[in-house]
Amino acid sequence: MDNTRRFVVVGGGLAGLASAVWLAEAGHRVTLLERRARLGGRTQAMRVPEVDDLADNGQHVLATGYDNLFRYLRSVGTEHLVEFPHGGALRWPDGRSVLMHTKGIRALPTLFGAHPDASPIERLRALRATLRLGREALFQPADLADITTERWFQRIGMPAKAREALWDWLALGIAAERVDRESAKVFADVLATGIRKGIKGRHAVGIGYPTVDLDTLFITGAERAFERYGVEVRFRAVADRVVIENGRATGVRLADGSVVDADGVIVAVPNSRIHGLLDGLPEHAELYAAADKLGYTPIVSTNLYLDRPLGTKAAMEAIIGGTGVIDEVFDRQRMHRRVPDGAWLYCLTTSGAYEQIHKSNEEIITEQIALLRKHYPAAAAAEVVHAHVVKMPRATFSQAVGTDNLRPDQRTSVPNLVIAGDWTRTDWSATMESAAQSAAKAVAALMK
Ligand SMILES: Cc1cc2nc3c(=O)[nH]c(=O)nc-3n(C[C@H](O)[C@H](O)[C@H](O)COP(=O)(O)OP(=O)(O)OC[C@H]3O[C@@H](n4cnc5c(N)ncnc54)[C@H](O)[C@@H]3O)c2cc1C
Structure with a gap:
């Protein structure tokens, strides 16, 4: 492999940072273009x-x-x-609270009804509905893409208290969308990913948090890596358009009219910023339409x-x-x-x-x-x-109904131009993992 190729990454959020670090680790020359005066995108300390x-x-x-x-x-x-702590807590308006475990056997009562007022019958119903939820996440009914998560909960008979104490909250947390809008398929896909990973790793998927601010977690180490590998970072560099000539990306034109030459390009901007950048791609109209519909x-x-x-x-x-x-x-x-x-x-x-x-x-x-x-x-x-x-x-x-099949693949019709970002197609919803996974896929596609 020719390891002296020069790659340009547009966007210094997690997807762009991961792309730049991994390309540099593989021995390539990398220029990272970020429109703002700082890195981190939607994950940043203030x-x-x-x-x-x-x-x-x-x-x-x-x-x-x-x-x-x-x-x-x-x-x-x-x-x-x-x-990764052992769990969190749920708290009601009168000050009552229950601890919610996410690890080991103690996670079971949480799954089957953590509500302090749930009767034994309601807990049994919650258990039955939870098992059905898991089964339908893995073997999905054909119409899941057409209904909201709320409708899905109603259909499988998830009791109101189990929804209040766990499921509405979890679904909103996973997809940052309310259950009365969220696509049941999006939630089911993430549940299925979690179940498969849980079975493979033989432990339930746990929720954790950084013990430091987001800059220390994501940026400081990246800056050290950039220095080590000689990655060039350009701030206030607003990419205007990827230059495509004879079916290949040859560089990125900036808003000031200058062009940064490239042997390959990763565009890692959010769906709100994709317009214009890919005008040279034959399929740009469909891509922009998908970005808009995602909302x-x-x-x-x-x-x-x-x-x-x-x-x-x-x-x-x-x-x-x-x-x-x-x-x-x-x-x-x-x-x-x-x-x-x-x-x-x-x-x-x-x-x-x-x-x-x-x-x-x-x-x-x-x-x-x-x-x-x-x-x-x-x-x-x-x-x-x-x-x-x-x-x-x-x-x-947004992960509203009708959006599940809109997310575009990282590959484009131009082999040395790929896209990344949380909104591109991954097996996670709008998350940091989706951003990082999209970068892994984009880099792999570019290396091919
Ligand atoms: C308040 C909040 C809470 C969240 N909570 C969680 C959570 O708990 N767990 C979780 O997993 N996820 C969470 N997320 C989602 C997560 O932050 C995002 O999915 C992820 O950071 C997206 O990264 P990205 O690289 O795809 O996009 P971005 O971070 O948006 O990065 C894109 C970068 O591209 C730059 N850019 C755009 N246009 C151009 C251009 N033309 N030229 C040059 N640069 C350009 C932007 O300035 C930006 O730096 C949360 C998000 C928010 C906002």
Whole structure:
């Protein structure tokens, strides 16, 4: 193989970072183009000067089945900065909470009905419906692509309490989309991936979190690798169009009119930014149409610095009966082994935040404090030291009904031009693993 080829990667999010690192590891020359002044894309840390802290743009959790993301973390030397606890907690408005185990035999009661008010009959029904859910995820009924996850739950008879305590929350967490919109097929596909991985690895898929901010996890190690391998990173380099001549990509034209020559190109931008870049591809119209149809789902994250601890039972707690969608509270003291200096940091995430995204920061903060006061007795007297809201209207592409077959393959009709990014076709939903897996596929396709 000719190892002196020069590859250009467009986009410095996880998909672009992983592509650049893996191409460089294989001995190639790489130029990474990033339109902003920083790397990380949708995973990034943000300085909060008011409390002299580094918060994230939104809490990110990982699953044990994130094989490609862990490959990336090994490449950049930060795999040890992720932790998998034994589980999380569910919390109801009256302060009641249950611990939810995700490992070993103790995970079974969680799966079959974690709701504190569920009767033995309801638990049995939940068990039966859960088994059916698993079976139908692996051997899917033909119409799953046409129905919402909510409809699927109704059809298999998932009891309301089991949905409230686990399944609605899990489905929203997996695909960042509300169950009344989410494609049942998307949820089923991810469940099937989890079940297969669980059977292969002989353990249930667990949920974990970084023990550091997202920059330390994803960027610092990548920068070291780039220096080691001589990867050129260009900031504020806005790619305008991939140059295609005689059926081959020969470079990338930037917005300032200059061209970066290339023997191969990986375009790793989100679906919201693909327009124009691939105009030279014969199939560009279909690609752009798919990107548009996938659409977006909003996430609102609130970093609340309180003057006292909330009395959480676990690092990750799901708030049941919140703002209509299910919110999550992440205790940074537990996650980062943080020693608070007058301010305890709690990160609240609302996925599928279609209503919240239109509210002002003040409204969101008031709502979230009220939510905490309802669910945590210790919050009643808590004062807010500082609050930091991050609204992301295009947090991920949407997994609504009708979107499951829209995600494009990494390969294009031009052999040395491939695409990557969480929205391209992988066996995960809109996740960091999808971004990393798309990079692995894109690099493999380019190497061929
Ligand atoms: C608040 C929030 C919470 C989330 N929580 C989780 C979670 O818990 N677990 C999980 O697995 N996933 C989560 N995700 C999803 C995850 O962050 C994304 O799926 C992943 O980061 C996407 O990476 P990417 O490389 O595909 O895209 P991006 O991160 O968007 O990277 C694309 C990059 O391309 C650059 N770019 C765009 N256009 C151009 C151009 N023309 N020229 C040059 N550069 C360009 C952009 O600036 C950006 O840096 C969450 C996302 C958000 C927003």
